[in-house]
Amino acid sequence: MSYLLNLHALGALLGMVIVLLLTRRWPQNKRILVLVFNLCFLYLFSRKLFLFSAVYVLLNYIGYVWLCYAPRWRRFGFGTAIVLNIGAVVALRLLGMHIFEHPLFDAIYLFGLIYTVLKVIDAYYFAYYVGKDGKAPLLDFVNYLLFIPTFTSGPILKFRDFIADSKKPYTVGAADFEAGIKRIILGLFKKVVLVAGMTIVFKDVLENDLQVYHSLFLMVWFYALIYFDFSGYSDIAIGFGRLMGYTIPENFKQPFLSPTLTQYWRNWHATLGDWFRDHIFMIFSRSFTSRGAAALLSIVIMVLIGLWHGFSWLYLLWGLYHGILMALESLLKLSLVNKKKVSRPYFYFRCVCTQLLVTAAVIVYSGSQETVLTIYRGLLNW
Structure with a gap:
C-alpha cells in the first residue's frame, strides 16, 4: 500500500498521534478524533473514494443494525448481505478487467473495497451470532471500516x-510511544530500503536470458522481497495503530519456522488465513466433520484466497496448488507438527520442505503472467 510511504501521509498520521x-x-478523544481523521484523510486522498466509502459504509451499517435486532428473516438477511458484498467485489473486479x-x-473503488469487505462480513457475522448485544454505534462502525493504517492492506x-x-x-504512554515509533521505523526500513533495493536486483536479473540458476535465484529472492514488503507494511500499520490507541494483530508469526503448509498459513498473512478459517472453514466444518470434507474445504478456501488476490488463472492455479497440498496433509494426518514432541532435525527438515513448496509457487504473487512464465521457462533451460 503506497500512501503510507508518502511523506504527507506519514506527517498527517504523526500529527494525529x-x-x-x-x-x-478527553475521554472520547480516541473515538471522535480518529473518526475525523479517517474521513478527512480519505477526502483529501480521493474525493471519489471518500464518497464511495461513505455510501458503502452507511448502507452496510443499516444492514448491520437491522441484523442485530431482526426477529425474523435473520438467516435470509444475513445471507443476502454477504452475497451482495461479495457481488460488489466481483463486479468491481470484472469492471477493472474491462470485461x-x-x-x-x-x-480507486476496488482499492478501497478489497480489505473493507472482509471487515464488513466479519461485522455481519458478529451481528448475526450475537444479536442486539452486539450493536455498535455508527461512529465505531465507521472507524472500524475506514481505519487508515489498515484501510487497504491489513492486517x-x-x-x-x-x-x-x-x-x-x-x-x-512513553513505553507504548517508543515501541510504536520503533515498529514504524522498522517497517519503513523494510519498505524503503530493502524492498526498493531488492526490486532493482530482481528486475536486473529478470532481463537476462534465464538459466535454471537464474530462475531459482529469482524465486528465492522474490520470496524474501514480498516478505519484507508485506511485513514492512504490517509493521507500519501496527505501529501507528498502537500510537492511536488500538491493538493491531500481528500478520507474520515466524512463517519460515512452519513445519507444515497448514501451520504456514496460520503464520504468513495470519489475519487473512484466520479470516477465511473463521468465516468459512469453522462454519462448514460443523456440518461436515469427516477428514475428507476438511480436505475439500482446504482446497475451496485456498482457491478463494487465490481469487481474492486477483481474478486470473495464475491465482486460481496457485490456490489449487496450495489447497491440494493442504488437503493431502489433512488426509495423511500431517497437518500439525508439535516442535516439543519431535526431534529438532525432523522439525527443521519439515520446515525446509514447507518452504520449498511455498517457494515453488511464490512468484505468482508478482501478478504478471509474463514474469511467471519467463521464470518457470528458465527452470527448463539447463
Whole structure:
C-alpha cells in the first residue's frame, strides 16, 4: 500500500498521534478524533473514494443494525448481505478487467473495497451470532471500516476486538510511544530500503536470458522481497495503530519456522488465513466433520484466497496448488507438527520442505503472467 510511504501521509498520521497525546484527558478523544481523521484523510486522498466509502459504509451499517435486532428473516438477511458484498467485489473486479464497462467505474473503488469487505462480513457475522448485544454505534462502525493504517492492506481487524478497543480510554504512554515509533521505523526500513533495493536486483536479473540458476535465484529472492514488503507494511500499520490507541494483530508469526503448509498459513498473512478459517472453514466444518470434507474445504478456501488476490488463472492455479497440498496433509494426518514432541532435525527438515513448496509457487504473487512464465521457462533451460 503506497500512501503510507508518502511523506504527507506519514506527517498527517504523526500529527494525529500528537493531537491524541495532547487531548488524552478527553475521554472520547480516541473515538471522535480518529473518526475525523479517517474521513478527512480519505477526502483529501480521493474525493471519489471518500464518497464511495461513505455510501458503502452507511448502507452496510443499516444492514448491520437491522441484523442485530431482526426477529425474523435473520438467516435470509444475513445471507443476502454477504452475497451482495461479495457481488460488489466481483463486479468491481470484472469492471477493472474491462470485461464490463460503466462510466461511473473508477479503479480507486476496488482499492478501497478489497480489505473493507472482509471487515464488513466479519461485522455481519458478529451481528448475526450475537444479536442486539452486539450493536455498535455508527461512529465505531465507521472507524472500524475506514481505519487508515489498515484501510487497504491489513492486517485484518476483528470487529469484536476493535469495538472493545474503542471502549477503552486513550492510554498510550512513553513505553507504548517508543515501541510504536520503533515498529514504524522498522517497517519503513523494510519498505524503503530493502524492498526498493531488492526490486532493482530482481528486475536486473529478470532481463537476462534465464538459466535454471537464474530462475531459482529469482524465486528465492522474490520470496524474501514480498516478505519484507508485506511485513514492512504490517509493521507500519501496527505501529501507528498502537500510537492511536488500538491493538493491531500481528500478520507474520515466524512463517519460515512452519513445519507444515497448514501451520504456514496460520503464520504468513495470519489475519487473512484466520479470516477465511473463521468465516468459512469453522462454519462448514460443523456440518461436515469427516477428514475428507476438511480436505475439500482446504482446497475451496485456498482457491478463494487465490481469487481474492486477483481474478486470473495464475491465482486460481496457485490456490489449487496450495489447497491440494493442504488437503493431502489433512488426509495423511500431517497437518500439525508439535516442535516439543519431535526431534529438532525432523522439525527443521519439515520446515525446509514447507518452504520449498511455498517457494515453488511464490512468484505468482508478482501478478504478471509474463514474469511467471519467463521464470518457470528458465527452470527448463539447463
